[in-house]
Amino acid sequence: MNLYNIKHPEQQVNFAQAVRQGLGKDQGLFFPATIPQLSNIDELLALPLVERSQKILAALIGDEIPADKLNAMVKNAFTFPAPVAKVAENIYALELFHGPTLAFKDFGGRFMAQALATVRGDGKITILTATSGDTGAAVAHAFYGLENIEVVILYPKGKISPLQEKLFCTLGGNIRTVAINADFDACQALVKQAFDDEELRQAIGLNSANSINISRLLAQVCYYFEAAAQLNTEQRQNLVVSVPSGNFGNLTAGLIAKTLGLPIKRFIASTNANDTVPRYLQTGEWQPNATVATLSNAMDVSRPNNWPRVEELFKRNGWQLSELGSGALNDAETEIALKAQYAQGYLCEPHGAIAYQVLKDQLQTGETGLFLCTAHPAKFKESVERILGIELPLPDALDKHNKLPLLSDEMDNDFATLKAYLLK
Ligand SMILES: *Cc1c(COP(=O)(O)O)cnc(C)c1O
Numbered sequence: 001m002n003l004y005n006i007k008h009p010e011q012q013v014n015f016a017q018a019v020r021q022g023l024g025k026d027q028g029l030f031f032p033a034t035i036p037q038l039s040n041i042d043e044l045l046a047l048p049l050v051e052r053s054q055k056i057l058a059a060l061i062g063d064e065i066p067a068d069k070l071n072a073m074v075k076n077a078f079t080f081p082a083p084v085a086k087v088a089e090n091i092y093a094l095e096l097f098h099g100p101t102l103a104f105k106d107f108g109g110r111f112m113a114q115a116l117a118t119v120r121g122d123g124k125i126t127i128l129t130a131t132s133g134d135t136g137a138a139v140a141h142a143f144y145g146l147e148n149i150e151v152v153i154l155y156p157k158g159k160i161s162p163l164q165e166k167l168f169c170t171l172g173g174n175i176r177t178v179a180i181n182a183d184f185d186a187c188q189a190l191v192k193q194a195f196d197d198e199e200l201r202q203a204i205g206l207n208s209a210n211s212i213n214i215s216r217l218l219a220q221v222c223y224y225f226e227a228a229a230q231l232n233t234e235q236r237q238n239l240v241v242s243v244p245s246g247n248f249g250n251l252t253a254g255l256i257a258k259t260l261g262l263p264i265k266r267f268i269a270s271t272n273a274n275d276t277v278p279r280y281l282q283t284g285e286w287q288p289n290a291t292v293a294t295l296s297n298a299m300d301v302s303r304p305n306n307w308p309r310v311e312e313l314f315k316r317n318g319w320q321l322s323e324l325g326s327g328a329l330n331d332a333e334t335e336i337a338l339k340a341q342y343a344q345g346y347l348c349e350p351h352g353a354i355a356y357q358v359l360k361d362q363l364q365t366g367e368t369g370l371f372l373c374t375a376h377p378a379k380f381k382e383s384v385e386r387i388l389g390i391e392l393p394l395p396d397a398l399d400k401h402n403k404l405p406l407l408s409d410e411m412d413n414d415f416a417t418l419k420a421y422l423l424k
Contacts, residue, residue, distance in 0.1 A: 022208030108216030109138030
C-alpha cells in the first residue's frame, strides 16, 4: 500500500510506515495513493463481518501484510457485532457500541493496536494521544497489556463525563492518563507539538493513536459495508448516511467505503454547536469559533483534524462539496431529538440523537436513512437519565471500572512540562 502526505505529496510511505509514524512531515496526514474500485460488492455483502472485512482490508492494504497475518489482525480486532436497528419508517440505526468500551472507537482502536503490533520495528513505542472522550478509552483498552508499548492519553480536565473518565483512567500498567487544565483543542495541540519535536520523537518512539492514524480509518470502512449488508437491495438503492462528527474520521471512512464502490447516495455531516464544517459548507468560509462544551462532548471539536482528508477525497473523486449534506443541533435541540427517538421506541444518547434528527430533517421521499450510533446510552448516563426522566442500569463493562480509583496525573497546558513527563 502506498500513501502520501497530503501537505507534502513528495513524502511517500507504505502501510507499515504510515501506521508507525501516524503523521507525516509538517503534521501532514497520510492518505492512500490509490483506492481500488471493488467489482464484487454484492458478493462481499453476502459474507459475515470478519470474512468480508478481511477482504476489504486486503484490497486496501495490498500484499504488504501477508494474508494470514492480516486475517488474524481483523479477527482479533473485530470481536463484536455492529447490528442495524429499525428506528422509524425508512430510518435505521447502525449500532457501533457493542465493543469493550461501548463506543465505535473500539473498531479503529483495536485494529490499530493489532496493526502496530504487527508492523512495529525494534525499540520502544510510546502512544501519545488526545481524547475528547471515547478515543482514550478505546485506545487504552486496545493496547492494555501489550508488551513494550507505553500509552499516554491527554484529556481536558472536567470536560469528559465522570464515567468515561473511569473507563480509561483506572487501568494502570502500561496506560498513563493525564488531565490537562484546558480544552480538547489544546490537548490536541500539545500532541501535535510533541510530534514536531524530533528529539522527543526519537527518544521515546512516539506514535499517535487518535483518528489521524490511517489504520483506524481503514478499519472503520468495514462497518459501512456491514450496515449495507443488513439492509435489503431496495433500501440500498437510495441510501443516505448521517454521521455524528467531531474530528471527521468516521465520515472520512464512510467516504472511502463509497469510493470503494459501496452504494451510498450521499452523506450528511451532523455536528453539535461546534459547527465549523456545516457553516463552511454553507458559506465557503472556514471560520472555527472557540470550542464550546455540549451534551455530545465527543464532538466538541472546532478544528476537525481529518477535514483535509475529506477534501482530498472529494477532489480526487471529482465530487462537489455541495453534495455533502450537513446540519448542526444545539443542546436544546439535541434534547428534543433524544426525546423524539425515545417516543419512537428507541433509546439513544446525544451523539446518535443529533445524527438521527439531522437525517430525519433532510431525508427525501424514496430514500432510506441510516444514522450512526457511536456510543452506548449508558456512557452518557447522567444526561440521558435527566433528559428522559428514566433510570439506566450500568452495563457490566462500565460498572467494573466505576468502582476503581482514578489514576490520572494532572498537568497545565504547557509543552515543557509534558515533555519532561514523557521523558521521565
Ligand atoms: C469520537 C466520537 C464521535 C466523532 O467521531 P469523529 O470520527 O471524530 O468525527 C462521535 N460520537 C462519539 C460517541 C465519539 O466518541
